[in-house]
Amino acid sequence: MRPVSIVAIVSAVPVIAFALLAAAGLAPAWAAAAGIAVTVLSGTVFALSWARDLARLTDAVRRIETGDPAPARPGPVLLGQLDLTIARVTREIAARAARLEQDRRADTMILERLPDPIAVLRADRSVSRRNRAMDTVFGDGLDAILRHPALREALDRALEKGEPSSADLAIAAPQARELRVTAVPIDPPLRDGGRVLAVLADRTREHGIERAHTDFVANVSHELRTPLASLIGFTETLLGPAEDDPPARRRFLTIMAEQGARMNRLIDDLLSLSRIEMTEHEAPSERVDLGTLIPGVIAAYGARPAGGARIEVEIAAGLPEIVADSGEIAQILRNLLDNAAKYGKPGSPIQLSARRPAPGEPVFPARPGVVLRVADQGPGIPKMHLPRVTERFYRVDKGRSRAAGGTGLGLAIVKHIVSRHRGQLAIDSEEGQGTTVQVWLPLNQPVPRAGESG
Ligand SMILES: Nc1ncnc2c1ncn2[C@@H]1O[C@H](COP(=O)(O)OP(=O)(O)O)[C@@H](O)[C@H]1O
Ligand SMILES: [Mg+2]
Structure with missing residues (x-):
């Protein structure tokens, strides 16, 4: 409402009253004029302050709408209390909106993270x-x-x-x-x-682990059952028909001894595997000089037949000591030499070397380390089998592996030992050319950080 209208409304009645009084002669004209002047003046003052208050209230309500907190200003004359209340409500609404926004952000963050x-x-x-x-x-x-x-x-x-x-x-x-x-x-x-x-x-990983566990139990049972069945069969034959046949008895007992040895190897390999798995999170702490360890392994190995393969050894001069488990490093070498002898080319030599990797050699980490390498000139491993040969019981040629006394666990053991040593295993094979297995081992075991398991 415009101030002029307010003045008109507020002053109309007294002004008319004064005018009537003067007209009726009940009041002197000067007194009526003074009354009218005072009425219009006070009406104007009232109208102006009313208009100012209304403007301020309008502003306050607009602020509620936009969520703008009301600025603290000196209170108006007529509607002071109302204005203050609106300012408080505005602040309260703004605070609630901020809390809601905070909750919303927390919800989003939880979902995100x-x-x-x-x-x-x-x-x-x-x-x-x-x-x-x-x-x-x-x-x-x-x-x-x-x-x-x-x-x-x-x-x-x-x-x-x-x-x-x-x-x-x-x-x-x-x-x-x-x-x-x-x-x-x-x-x-x-x-x-x-x-x-x-x-x-x-759940891919969990299901994979469950499956691997079931497969493992099934594989072990199967691997043990075959020699066991043959032991039981021959025992029955020896107790029955072959009782009085010394040549047959001798032949059967030889086979039984072989089957017994096969079970023994399998149990040995299984125990090795479980021991290494159990200690896989403990870093090894022995100081191992490969210049002493390798000749020791070769000397013990030389006694085995292994197709009579000649081993050419090359140990780089001044090779530093590594922090490792000497028994496990010896086992890596035995398993790799075994494979090279079993699956290599009969009559051709097996190469065994230990060296520092060349700077920037892409296959190995840049940290200081040494590389053990065992190479043969056999028929090699077909490409499609390469990624799987380190799996337990995985063999390219089952019959050949069994005939050679293999358990299918040799490379799985190597893989676990290398992993315990924080090393790296690289198997390269060219069909018809031979197989090269390289094991990179760090010079020093990394010091585990606080909170890191192993
Ligand atoms: N030097 C090699 N040359 C050809 N094939 C190999 C060689 N080393 C390993 N293999 C293949 O990888 C398979 C797995 O090896 P391993 O785990 O040592 O088991 P095992 O020797 O008992 O059969 C072998 O059965 C063989 O098929
Ligand atoms: Mg083997």
């Missing part, structure tokens, strides 16, 4: 939000996963029953994975339409 991939889905299964882990792990592949029937069923169940529901699924792209999906309904729904949370936990 959770290690499992998570997406928030609307009722139509479109994605309203996804966290960083989801982007890193699945990238653009989420849409395809969301179409998986098992996942859709879990989402339907969660929404229908109003409680979390899980499903296991295997996906092939972008990478073969096994996932455990948990759908958690959101009630009440989020403002952006989010109705259900989908948590995609990657």
